[in-house]
Amino acid sequence: MTSEVRAAVFRPDDERIDDAAELLASLGATPVPDPMLAVDATGATPARGDWTVFTSKTGVELAAEAGWTPTETRVATIGPATADAARAEGWEVDLVPEEYSSAGLVDALPPAVGDDATVTVARSDHGSAVLLDGLREVGIETTETVLYRLVRPEGAGESTELAADGALEAALFTSSLTVEHFLEAAGERGVRPATVDGLGEAVVGCIGEPTAATAREHGIDVDVVPGEATFETLATTVVERAAPSHHEA
Known part of the structure; x- marks a missing residue:
């Protein structure tokens, strides 16, 4: 062997x-x-929302490169690596779920954001439907910004x-x-x-x-x-x- x-x-x-x-x-x-x-950036920046959710280190870096900063929004990240990338840009990270997944964010965000808050999910074009559907099902107004496409x-x-x-x-x-x-x-x-x-x-x-x-x-x-x-x-x-x-x- x-x-x-x-x-x-x-x-x-x-x-x-x-x-x-x-x-x-x-x-x-x-x-x-x-x-x-491979990452194909769209050049977009996250839409305005009370909370902005990043699901990857790449999304954070592309938003920062496009000149976006988290003014008048709070930041949530899917896990510690994404949170570290956000902090490296000088951003404050307000929430990282205990479970590092879309389902974890669906569990953690509603009690944190409160009633009538809006959430923008900033990610790739292949993001899981679990996050958007889960937040909308509990009544949170949620939009998506595609920051990049993932190609082979x-x-x-x-x-x-x-x-x-x-x-x-x-x-x-x-x-x-x-x-x-x-x-x-x-x-x-x-x-x-x-x-x-x-x-x-x-x-x-x-x-x-x-x-x-x-x-x-x-x-x-x-x-x-x-x-x-x-x-x-x-x-x-x-x-x-x-x-x-x-x-x-």
Whole structure:
């Protein structure tokens, strides 16, 4: 049995893929970076609202680059990484839910915003309907501003061929869209069935149940969904699970 844990990771095609590869290497894995997302900014800024919700570090950075600042609005973020990005811009963060997800925001926002408040959700074009629908269902006036589109980078998909050849020990999906783009790339390369079969022999990890549900819907067996929805926790758990010492125990 090989001692190598080759771990494919599909983070956006920016510093996040580099940071992910560095983290995986520090955990003793051999990273296989294969970005499945690239950011196409719209140039929009968040619409006016009593509260502004950011669901990613990218959204914060793009809003700041476009000159937006949180004047006359309070800021909520989906998790600590997004909150850290907002604070790095000098913004005050008023709410981070205990559960780092759209569902967590739906639970946390209503008691915080109060009656008659308006909420703007500033995010990508592939945001979950859970957040908007959940807030509207409890009577909160909610609008959405699309700050960026998420597209698949040209040439993505080398890892699909490795999976098809049984040459991956692990794969880490961080959103439903990374799953979909991965499988689209496999299809374009003519290896989709073999890729899905190959992942059956690997340890597959997903951030959050929505990502895991998407993977399962497409026939991918999911082994790890960490309780804390952060990439560091995902990477640590998956590599630990994929390490030979785990299989030999």
